[in-house]
Amino acid sequence: MKRGNIIALIVIAICFIAVPRIIVNEFYVNLASQVLIYALFALSINMMLGYGGMVSLGHAAYLGVAGYACILLNIAGYDHLTAAVLSLLLSTAFAGLFGVLSLRAPGLGFIMITLAIGQIVWGIAYRANELTGGDNGLRLPERPRPFGVDIRDAESFYYFTLIVFAIALFFIWRFSRSAFGASLMGARDQPRRMSMLGHNVWLVRWLTFVMAGFWGSVAGILFVYYNVFLSPHAIALQQSAEILLMAILGGASTLSGPIVGAVIITLVKNVVSTYVERWNTLLGAIFVIVIIFMPYGLVPGCRQLWRRIAMKVGGRKPARGTGASAA
Amino acid sequence: MTTPALQVLELNKRFGGLPATQNVSLQVMPGERRLIIGPNGAGKTTLFNLVTGDLSADSGSVKLFGQEIMDMRTPDRVQLGLARTYQILTLFPRETLLHNVVLALLGLRGLRWNPWSVLTGHRDLYELAEVALTQVGLASSASRIVSETSYGERRRLELAMALAQKPKVLLLDEPLAGLSQGERQTVRALLDKIPRDVTIIMIEHDMDTALGFAERITLLHYGEVIVEGTRAEVVADPRTREVYLGH
Numbered sequence: 280m281k282r283g284n285i286i287a288l289i290v291i292a293i294c295f296i297a298v299p300r301i302i303v304n305e306f307y308v309n310l311a312s313q314v315l316i317y318a319l320f321a322l323s324i325n326m327m328l329g330y331g332g333m334v335s336l337g338h339a340a341y342l343g344v345a346g347y348a349c350i351l352l353n354i355a356g357y358d359h360l361t362a363a364v365l366s367l368l369l370s371t372a373f374a375g376l377f378g379v380l381s382l383r384a385p386g387l388g389f390i391m392i393t394l395a396i397g398q399i400v401w402g403i404a405y406r407a408n409e410l411t412g413g414d415n416g417l418r419l420p421e422r423p424r425p426f427g428v429d430i431r432d433a434e435s436f437y438y439f440t441l442i443v444f445a446i447a448l449f450f451i452w453r454f455s456r457s458a459f460g461a462s463l464m465g466a467r468d469q470p471r472r473m474s475m476l477g478h479n480v481w482l483v484r485w486l487t488f489v490m491a492g493f494w495g496s497v498a499g500i501l502f503v504y505y506n507v508f509l510s511p512h513a514i515a516l517q518q519s520a521e522i523l524l525m526a527i528l529g530g531a532s533t534l535s536g537p538i539v540g541a542v543i544i545t546l547v548k549n550v551v552s553t554y555v556e557r558w559n560t561l562l563g564a565i566f567v568i569v570i571i572f573m574p575y576g577l578v579p580g581c582r583q584l585w586r587r588i589a590m591k592v593g594g595r596k597p598a599r600g601t602g603a604s605a606a
Numbered sequence: 607m608t609t610p611a612l613q614v615l616e617l618n619k620r621f622g623g624l625p626a627t628q629n630v631s632l633q634v635m636p637g638e639r640r641l642i643i644g645p646n647g648a649g650k651t652t653l654f655n656l657v658t659g660d661l662s663a664d665s666g667s668v669k670l671f672g673q674e675i676m677d678m679r680t681p682d683r684v685q686l687g688l689a690r691t692y693q694i695l696t697l698f699p700r701e702t703l704l705h706n707v708v709l710a711l712l713g714l715r716g717l718r719w720n721p722w723s724v725l726t727g728h729r730d731l732y733e734l735a736e737v738a739l740t741q742v743g744l745a746s747s748a749s750r751i752v753s754e755t756s757y758g759e760r761r762r763l764e765l766a767m768a769l770a771q772k773p774k775v776l777l778l779d780e781p782l783a784g785l786s787q788g789e790r791q792t793v794r795a796l797l798d799k800i801p802r803d804v805t806i807i808m809i810e811h812d813m814d815t816a817l818g819f820a821e822r823i824t825l826l827h828y829g830e831v832i833v834e835g836t837r838a839e840v841v842a843d844p845r846t847r848e849v850y851l852g853h
Contacts, residue, residue: 454722457720457725458725460721462709468700469696469697472692472696472697473709474679474684476712476771477681477684478709478713
């Protein structure tokens with residue numbers, strides 16, 4: 280890593296840590312936690328979307344499976360840690376099955392299968408009244424106390440979320456620069472060549488699917504801890520679509536893009552919506568404008584803009600590098 | 607008698623009603639240089655695709671050093687020492703030449719499954735990739751992006767990626783296609799330098815360059831083997847003249 284990057288990283292980390300100190304208002308601290316949870320959702324879907332070129336419209340299914348499993352296990356009397364581990368295992372196994380089914384079809388077929396599976400999970404949550412409480416949803420008895428620390432108030436919950444988010448981000452960052460990540464990106468660009476070079480394209484995609492499902496499930500459990508509640512409404516198609524939009528808006532195939540997308544969409548949804556009644560229209564407009572002027576999303580778009588300005592000002596040659604491997 | 611490096615037996619492939627490969631049988635001995643010729647549509651590339659597993663055959667058998675590989679998937683065949691280059695360039699255009707070769711090296715290493723270890727930390731891979739690029743005379747272009755290079759350089763990159771894998775059997779699909787006369791000589795010289803422990807099967811139209819390279823020649827026509835033999839035999843055979851000059 281270059282020195283400039285390390286300094287930038289430290290500054291960003293300090294900003295994240297300082298959030299509850301800067302914005303003391305509980306509403307906004309809670310909002311910051313939400314941003315982190317959605318950013319993790321977006322990061323996990325981007326493992327498939329950005330690096331693997333697989334568009335999924337069923338990512339909310341992991342929130343459904345992991346979330347309901349976690350609540351049900353808690354209600355059944357398991358302690359929080361056991362419930363979290365078991366629901367993660369179950370949801371990751373589900374991702375394995377989900378992947379086998381989805382990867383049977385390329386392109387559009389893939390999208391439709393993920394959509395269908397997402398809807399099946401939603402349908403079950405909605406219909407299986409005795410298990411999931413149907414439309415009324417299920418309540419988590421209480422937030423966990425990791426290592427005996429009380430995380431019921433907004434600030435401590437934010438820090439809890441931030442720690443989980445930071446760990447996930449670190450793993451996903453390593454993933455994006457790893458040897459496995461390189462074969463995944465190769466499989467995205469030239470699947471035929473990759474298999475002729477000895478890479479098992481199907482297995483690479485499937486493993487990515489499972490890893491994305493795992494981190495999506497982690498985000499799902501955080502979501503349940505945050506809301507202390509889960510209903511079918513939260514795992515509807517709109518949720519999957521929003522997560523996907525976050526990644527696309529910020530810039531798939533970059534690490535920071537999904538985070539930026541999550542910040543913007545969550546803020547528009549929760550803050551702007553108190554002032555603007557038609558916030559959905561506003562969100563649509565933002566999306567259209569970004570796609571027109573920055574077809575690869577905000578982060579790559581701004582980077583390109585920055586390079587152009589730097590070139591005009593300093594007359595330097597732009598730095599070379601692939602968009603795919605850049606952070 | 608030694609086991610052939612590649613043995614194809616009664617291979618058949620139809621596209622709908624059109625037979626692309628009909629009862630093709632051929633044997634290539636270890637270290638041999640085999641040239642496959644034939645007019646457009648003779649089924650030369652199809653034969654390569656069947657050997658590599660890009661296409662699945664309707665019937666027949668393909669053996670690599672005596673081992674049946676017909677039911678194997680392409681990446682598994684590659685692990686046994688099979689490599690190929692494409693007639694239509696199939697590269698990673700947004701990546702550097704070096705990264706292209708690294709992907710080739712990665713294909714044969716367990717490291718490719720590691721989602722934790724940062725790729726650029728593996729200096730040994732990059733050094734090997736540089737060696738492969740030096741072999742084809744592209745060392746100075748290693749850090750250039752493929753889309754910024756010339757056609758001739760890309761052709762040589764194709765070759766570098768295949769050679770980096772140190773294959774036992776190498777399939778070259780028109781490695782000289784689209785090159786200038788000077789570039790042809792360069793690539794031809796490269797091919798001559800490939801050690802004899804690599805068995806090479808090459809499809810090529812440019813007879814002047816290709817004839818001198820191969821010991822044995824197989825002539826395909828409408829998916830069938832018409833003539834096979836040494837260079838002199840095939841050139842002298844009247845059926846060769848008929849296929850190439852008769853129409």
